Amino acid sequence: MRKLKNSELDRLSVEEFKETKKTPLIIVLDNIRSLNNIGSVFRTSDAFLVEKIYLCGITATPPHKDIHKTALGSTETVDWEYAENTMEVIEKLKEQNVIVAAIEQAENATMLNDFKPQPNQKYALVFGNEVKGVAQNVVSASDVILEIPQFGTKHSLNISVSCGVVVWDLFSKLGARG
Secondary structure (H helix, E strand, O other), rough: OOOOOOOHOOOOOHHHHHHHOEEEEEEEOOOOOOHHHHHHHHHHHHHHHEEEEEEEEOOOOOOOOHHHHOOHHHHHEEEEEEEHHHHHHHHHHHHOOOEEEEEEHHHHHHHHHHHOOOOOOEEEEEEEEEEOOHHHHHHEEEEOEOOOOOOOOOOOOOHHHHHHHHHHHHHHOOOOOO
């Protein structure tokens, strides 16, 4: 076996990405402090054709060299918007009939592997601060809480890893490209 060259990967151009049908997923970053995590979320969002990212609260916005370091240009492909208040974004999305799913460890959470997304339904996935997680008012306002099953000694995953796991899982379950 031989590794493929980048030129053999048949990736979309920026223009083609903008025009292609997106996965019905929106990501909401609730007060993410690490610029590298933000960049990684952009890169994952590009890979799986995420519709949009909302950067909320203290979450930094492009352009920034530390976001660019991990985003590798995906800030130019994935649509994004800054909002100071995460709850206002959640309320707006719910008015648009988007199902809001907080990714958190909480009472009555649904394990990600047990979650069955509804076809033709748009989902907003809320990822929280590296230390405090998703704000309680956002958790309370969410339609569903999704928890990533974990079996080791640690209590959580890095937010960019969590995003990759959840987006891939829902991308696969929704039957998006692949």
